[in-house]
Amino acid sequence: MGRVIAFFDRFGRSIFSALEEMGSMLLLFLSVVAWAGRPPFKTRLIIKQMEFVGVKSIFVVVLTGLFTGMVMTLQIYYGFRMFSAEALVGSTVALGMARELGPVLTALMVTARAGSAMAAELGTMRVTEQIDALYVMAANPVKTLIVPRVIAGITMLPVLTVVSVFVGVLGGYFVGVPILDINKGMFIKNITTYVSLSDIYNGLIKAAFFGFILSFVGCYKGFTTTGGAEGVGKSTTEAVVVAAITILLSAYFLTALMF
Amino acid sequence: MIQLVDIHKSFKNQKVLDGLHLEVEGGKTTVIIGLSGGGKSVLLKHMIGLLKPDSGSVIVDGEDITKMNDRDLNETRKKFGMLFQEAALFDSMNVFENVAFPLREHTKMTESQIGDRVQSRLQDVGLVGVEEKMPSELSGGMKKRVGLARALVMEPRIVLFDEPTTGLDPIMTEAIDRLIYESQKKYNLTCVVISHDLKSIFDIGHRIAMLYDGKIIGYGTPDEMKNSENPVIRQFLTGSLEGPISVV
Numbered sequence: 001m002g003r004v005i006a007f008f009d010r011f012g013r014s015i016f017s018a019l020e021e022m023g024s025m026l027l028l029f030l031s032v033v034a035w036a037g038r039p040p041f042k043t044r045l046i047i048k049q050m051e052f053v054g055v056k057s058i059f060v061v062v063l064t065g066l067f068t069g070m071v072m073t074l075q076i077y078y079g080f081r082m083f084s085a086e087a088l089v090g091s092t093v094a095l096g097m098a099r100e101l102g103p104v105l106t107a108l109m110v111t112a113r114a115g116s117a118m119a120a121e122l123g124t125m126r127v128t129e130q131i132d133a134l135y136v137m138a139a140n141p142v143k144t145l146i147v148p149r150v151i152a153g154i155t156m157l158p159v160l161t162v163v164s165v166f167v168g169v170l171g172g173y174f175v176g177v178p179i180l181d182i183n184k185g186m187f188i189k190n191i192t193t194y195v196s197l198s199d200i201y202n203g204l205i206k207a208a209f210f211g212f213i214l215s216f217v218g219c220y221k222g223f224t225t226t227g228g229a230e231g232v233g234k235s236t237t238e239a240v241v242v243a244a245i246t247i248l249l250s251a252y253f254l255t256a257l258m259f
Numbered sequence: 260m261i262q263l264v265d266i267h268k269s270f271k272n273q274k275v276l277d278g279l280h281l282e283v284e285g286g287k288t289t290v291i292i293g294l295s296g297g298g299k300s301v302l303l304k305h306m307i308g309l310l311k312p313d314s315g316s317v318i319v320d321g322e323d324i325t326k327m328n329d330r331d332l333n334e335t336r337k338k339f340g341m342l343f344q345e346a347a348l349f350d351s352m353n354v355f356e357n358v359a360f361p362l363r364e365h366t367k368m369t370e371s372q373i374g375d376r377v378q379s380r381l382q383d384v385g386l387v388g389v390e391e392k393m394p395s396e397l398s399g400g401m402k403k404r405v406g407l408a409r410a411l412v413m414e415p416r417i418v419l420f421d422e423p424t425t426g427l428d429p430i431m432t433e434a435i436d437r438l439i440y441e442s443q444k445k446y447n448l449t450c451v452v453i454s455h456d457l458k459s460i461f462d463i464g465h466r467i468a469m470l471y472d473g474k475i476i477g478y479g480t481p482d483e484m485k486n487s488e489n490p491v492i493r494q495f496l497t498g499s500l501e502g503p504i505s506v507v
Binding site for chain 1: 304307308309329333334336337339340341343344345347348349350351360361364365413
């Protein structure tokens, strides 16, 4: 009997704790929305964050996009060759990159690079009382720290996704045409035939949503850090894990809704 | 100027402040002493609204800040400056930007006016030529001095100091004490200082308050506190292991 009570006690506590965290995330989200629309706008801070999230992620996004396009071309080629559909390899790679892999891979890479950094930086600011110092100086930390990062996440992810899709298709072309000997004209023509603008738009909407997820989760985890250096490490890990899982889960539901 | 009335504060099941009363006099330096982990920083954070009490009132210039909305609380906070225990300088900004931050945030001063004010405050704390340095390049004492310059840059009337000399060598401790003393005199500030350093306490304090068991158990001038009959205050000020405070 005691064990049953202990089980329900633990279960109840974890439910309460999850609900508490969701409530606190919702409150922070509402605060971000309210402060994002209230002037004066912190243009300098927003641009600085856009540079951090966007410009500084280009190398890693190009690298992952390029090799993803290349390996997809290889795999799809071996499958399609079985029923002589090699000409469709280019369009399949382009569709896959534009709709799914471009946004998802970009988001996962930026989560690892920038989302984790957001959690670590804000977490360190929390445990070293820098966030308290902002409150003391009557400067709202949500407006100063979180809003610029979330805006940077939402705006830069679509840009990075465009880069990723472009180099992915380019990588596919260089593997498909010169190496696997796919007809160059068919490779390009099928891309323009089968990939519509809506595929690209929907991919970019997804990317913006993922940008919000990774920046908001990174900021939330950092902002609510407790417990010194160990707490900062925990927040950073949680930020990456929660953002990556949310991105992968929401990718499915967004795809089901959009396409 | 600042009144704390019947403040109760607990974290989870741990009672930190238990019916605390304290009145901080305007234009004077009040030093709060007490055991480590006894709630002194918690008390200081209540004065500026960083923490809300479970019950009780914090009255600043006749207004209860515990009942204020965020906008009014921010207006009240503009009367304050605060020097944190580890200075809490912004890592991503250099010294100049750290000190200029409140001016850029709350005033319409031009960059040249901001530059003049920042230089003047840095001179007050004896730091010239470090404007471009990042906080990570500064020593502990320099960080505290930059923190003090930042706390004073908006010309506040009240300045809170959370253990300003902890971790510093005796010479730097003396330098920081002198800065607090001179700043208080020069700008007629109301200062609240948390300190463990007995020399600092008597050097800079006009009033001393002893926090023990969640309450202020003694309040008075340095001489009154030195001559206190209260065994807890006597033990604390003599640093003796024998007495009502048991630590080992």
